[in-house]
Amino acid sequence: MIETETDFLTTSQAALLLQVHESSVKRWSNSGELKLEKTSGGHRRIRFEALLDFARAKDPGGDLLFFAPHEEEVARAALDARDRNQFDGVGELILRFCDTEPPRWLAHLIRYLEGPCGIPLTRIFDAGIGGALADVGTQWQNGSRTIALEHRFTQKILDALHAILTHLEDVDDAEESAEQALRAVHALDPKNAVASDRGTVEGRKRPHAVVGCSEGCHHEIGALMARILLQRAGWSVTYLGANVPFEEMAGIQELERAQVMCVSFVSPLGAGDVRRCLKVLNALQQPNAPYRLVTGGLSYLAGTEDQYETRIPIKFVESMEGFERWFRTQFAKELARAANFRNAVAGVAGVPR
Numbered sequence: 388m389i390e391t392e393t394d395f396l397t398t399s400q401a402a403l404l405l406q407v408h409e410s411s412v413k414r415w416s417n418s419g420e421l422k423l424e425k426t427s428g429g430h431r432r433i434r435f436e437a438l439l440d441f442a443r444a445k446d447p448g449g450d451l452l453f454f455a456p457h458e459e460e461v462a463r464a465a466l467d468a469r470d471r472n473q474f475d476g477v478g479e480l481i482l483r484f485c486d487t488e489p490p491r492w493l494a495h496l497i498r499y500l501e502g503p504c505g506i507p508l509t510r511i512f513d514a515g516i517g518g519a520l521a522d523v524g525t526q527w528q529n530g531s532r533t534i535a536l537e538h539r540f541t542q543k544i545l546d547a548l549h550a551i552l553t554h555l556e557d558v559d560d561a562e563e564s565a566e567q568a569l570r571a572v573h574a575l576d577p578k579n580a581v582a583s584d585r586g587t588v589e590g591r592k593r594p595h596a597v598v599g600c601s602e603g604c605h606h607e608i609g610a611l612m613a614r615i616l617l618q619r620a621g622w623s624v625t626y627l628g629a630n631v632p633f634e635e636m637a638g639i640q641e642l643e644r645a646q647v648m649c650v651s652f653v654s655p656l657g658a659g660d661v662r663r664c665l666k667v668l669n670a671l672q673q674p675n676a677p678y679r680l681v682t683g684g685l686s687y688l689a690g691t692e693d694q695y696e697t698r699i700p701i702k703f704v705e706s707m708e709g710f711e712r713w714f715r716t717q718f719a720k721e722l723a724r725a726a727n728f729r730n731a732v733a734g735v736a737g738v739p740r
């Protein structure tokens with residue numbers, strides 16, 4: 388077999404996979420602990436096998452080793468996604484893990500790809516999980532995947548997304564306690580003291596969003612991903628789940644004064660459903676509670692925003708990447724304020740992020 392560059396790792400790739408600085412990799416290879424080789428092109432490189440042997444000996448509890456016996460595939464898929472924006476490998480792993488392993492495998496994979504490998508969560512959602520789900524949809528449509536196997540797959544995705552949410556809640560709780568403790572010892576200047584979204588202390592005001600799925604929409608994964616992105620960015624979110632009557636959405640928005648309402652319209656829903664939603668929301672909108680509407684799902688089937696008559700500003704998004712870009716631009720000031728507060732609390736009290 389002819390060996391190519393992709394059979395080897397550079398020292399910076401090895402450092403990324405081992406979660407260490409490149410200088411450590413160089414030190415270990417100079418001392419002979421980590422075996423270096425020369426490629427046919429004369430470059431100094433590390434074989435996957437050598438890296439894994441080294442990792443097993445040096446740090447048997449390392450993140451990459453969790454995926455045994457698939458460590459090499461995980462490493463290759465992570466590097467393809469990170470260095471070449473190529474997510475086929477990640478998609479294949481998601482399919483395999485959801486079909487054959489317990490739900491925590493997917494949660495670990497997402498954490499590993501995002502954390503040590505630095506792949507944006509939006510890309511993991513759009514191209515990784517979205518790609519795997521599209522394959523599952525095709526398999527269901529052509530009869531090669533039964534309904535039960537499709538549901539089992541989807542539930543594992545949902546479990547992994549809920550695991551991310553639980554982690555976010557834990558961080559939030561830790562920040563909340565740290566904030567209370569700091570306040571008690573006056574470590575925070577009360578004038579600047581920015582407070583919790585739970586409304587107990589004045590100060591920090593997080594932007595607030597309501598997220599849910601359109602009436603008749605049982606495809607919930609996109610809405611859940613949107614919720615995760617918002618919460619991680621510092622929003623407080625009221626999540627309504629699948630199949631929410633439009634009148635009820637309007638009611639919650641008015642009650643909670645949300646600045647943004649996100650509604651998922653996944654196919655087979657389309658333009659007619661978006662139009663009906665707008666009719667109800669526009670009729671019920673209170674002038675003293677303005678907000679913006681974001682629709683996600685297969686909304687490109689619904690055309691473009693300017694085809695609709697609406698007083699409520701509406702934005703169609705087709706990807707999580709586009710969604711995050713949109714809300715980070717539109718609410719930059721509010722998010723910066725929330726982030727400053729969180730950093731201050733985390734810095735003083737050592738809250739894990």
Ligand code: B12
Nearest residue numbers: 513521524604605606607608609613649651655683684705
């Ligand atoms: C999982 C799934 C289900 C699960 C959903 C479980 C759950 N709790 O969510 C179940 C089994 C319930 C289901 C039911 C049905 N499904 Co289905 N399902 C899928 C599947 C495999 C994945 C959908 C998904 O979650 N994708 C992941 C999301 C995240 O990706 P996305 O939808 O592309 O959205 C992206 C963006 O649009 C945006 N986005 C999406 N939502 C949101 C929301 C917000 C707020 C924002 C900001 C952004 C955003 O970001 C996403 C990520 O990139 C798709 C296959 C496919 N190709 O999509 C079929 C699919 C969508 N389903 C289909 C069908 C036909 C159905 C049913 C009618 C089947 C039936 N006969 O009962 C019902 C309809 C239920 C209903 N009324 O809504 C068809 C639709 C075909 C069509 N053109 O109309 C598809 C395409 C399968 C196929 N190939 O035929 N389904």
